[in-house]
Amino acid sequence: MFGLRGSVGIVSDVARQLRPTLSLHGLWVQYINIGGGVGGDIPDNKRLKYALQHIHGIGRAKSHQIVCELGVENKHVKELSKRELYHLRELLSKHLIANELRKVVEKDVQTLVSIQCYKGLRHMDGLPCRGQRTHTNARTRRSKPTFNASR
Template sequence: MANNPDNTETDEDIQHIVRIAETDIEGRSPVVYSLTGLKGVNHRTARILATSAKIDHKKKMGHLSEEEIHHLKDAVARIETVLPAWMLNRRKDFLTGEDRHIYGGDIALVLREDINTMKKTHSYKGSRHEKGLKARGQRTKSTGRRGATVGVSRRKVG
């Protein structure tokens, strides 16, 4: 990379870890691929975030200035306004009814809350979760036999 005449910055100028949305992000890869390190952000979402922050999506994350990182953090913080409604990962929230996009550590928390809500309301999916069975209509006759039994043990001879 240092031999490349097009690259004006060297690897010594790079910031190896960039902190965005309480997540450490790799600084040696391009902005689009680095942003996919956030849970809930895919390549397409990352490219839209970079465009809204007016950052070249091919530029390495570690080469961004403090101002560009601030613009990127701001874009991630207001992700619901940046993305179109059909791209949000939590449309018509069960409790609030609004469209949201969840990213980072909140994804696991919200998923756990949703499963507990299904269990409390005794919905079909909730009862399947309680029993440890598949909840989305998959067949269970021959697959999904994880953790049921250890196996057959043989008696000692002699």
């Protein structure tokens, strides 16, 4: 049993080392891990303003705001120094992004469902909740749910 645990640890360490640099059909894709529970990896071959948009919860406006606060303009992510990466992590920790944002949204939806308001009932039925028509559109929301064996 101890051998199995040790080998799983070794495999996960190897996976962590291989993940930042990935080769797909001769194309090198590298990522910089922002880490610290912030939300994940951003590609290092793009400019910072556009690379930040790969994190869930950061769009164009928030990305522009973060780059202006950081004081780094028109730089690729791979050109950032360790000090700039540290300040970037601090700035991102102030915002609600990635897994924290997903948890808050899920909690809000569960609150709507528990108080059984209109939007909560639409979420329960799997229908659009923001007034969209369902007669001809909303095919993905109206489709029959697939059978899930885990339920």
